[in-house]
Amino acid sequence: xxxxxxxxxxxxxxxxxxxxxxxxxxxxxxxxxxxxxxxxxxxxxxxxxxxxxxxxxxxxxxxxxxxxxxxxxxxxxxxxxxxx
Amino acid sequence: xxxxxxxxxxxxxxxxxxxxxxxxxxxxxxxxxxxxxxxxxxxxxxxxxxxxxxxxxxxxxxxxxxxxxxxxxxxxxxxxxxxxxxxxxxxxxxxxxxxxxxxxxxxxxxxxxxxxxxxxxxxxxxxxxxxxxxxxxxxxxxxxxxxxxxxxxxxxxxxxxxxxxxxxxxxxxxxxxxxxxxxxxxxxxxxxxxxxxxxxxxxxxx
Numbered sequence: 245x246x247x248x249x250x251x252x253x254x255x256x257x258x259x260x261x262x263x264x265x266x267x268x269x270x271x272x273x274x275x276x277x278x279x280x281x282x283x284x285x286x287x288x289x290x291x292x293x294x295x296x297x298x299x300x301x302x303x304x305x306x307x308x309x310x311x312x313x314x315x316x317x318x319x320x321x322x323x324x325x326x327x328x
Numbered sequence: 329x330x331x332x333x334x335x336x337x338x339x340x341x342x343x344x345x346x347x348x349x350x351x352x353x354x355x356x357x358x359x360x361x362x363x364x365x366x367x368x369x370x371x372x373x374x375x376x377x378x379x380x381x382x383x384x385x386x387x388x389x390x391x392x393x394x395x396x397x398x399x400x401x402x403x404x405x406x407x408x409x410x411x412x413x414x415x416x417x418x419x420x421x422x423x424x425x426x427x428x429x430x431x432x433x434x435x436x437x438x439x440x441x442x443x444x445x446x447x448x449x450x451x452x453x454x455x456x457x458x459x460x461x462x463x464x465x466x467x468x469x470x471x472x473x474x475x476x477x478x479x480x481x482x483x484x485x486x487x488x489x490x491x492x493x494x495x496x497x498x499x500x501x502x503x504x505x506x507x508x509x510x511x512x513x514x515x516x517x518x519x520x521x522x523x524x525x526x527x528x529x530x531x532x533x534x
Binding site: 259260262263264282286287289290293296297309 | 364376379380382435436437438439442
């Protein structure tokens, strides 16, 4: 699980062009939106693409996405629950 | 109405200039991706969204930072942006196309797609500088000073603007130029430049 979270952080930093942010800067429980990372709605769409591209997981319901993308922990839990 | 050029900036693959003075030389012939970041850091700007922009927007952003550094505050309703551009958003268009060309690897990126219009650079400048006046981007081969002068002058006359950012910003496959002018109806003191804005404004001599 820790490896999954580290991989997720690296993928998010790359996909969202988070310059000057290191994986160690992101706490697993830290809110991804409305927090220090300054993510916006386009970033949310980019995260949906990332999950589909890297993990084959689709998020059809935007309300579901709101919960899944709360933090690294919640994304990792979603991946673990749904991995094939 | 008498209009003045208060400031000027020019960024090319060779260098970045503000008001005729060298700001940064691209001595190492860096790609725009690197030279743009170097200039961003040189200007000590704090705006993380810069790194999410495409090259055209980054170029316009940096040119406008150089252009407006002497402005502490303005009424965004009285500021317009009128730019020319040749290659539209071709660089981002190609990047988007590459992400959808293979049906078996079809992952269009929202962050790329949002930049597939040249008008987006105007939006980024408006957000950054809180500008809510007219913003327009005309496609043209090169800076058509006579046309731009006529259009900008008309804006000042009918809409009572105080400032207009005008010029030409173009990016295509690492070939690029941002040539910007800050035109004002105010006869402010302590401005970097004070030159007449006329139909030959792009022949400014420092």
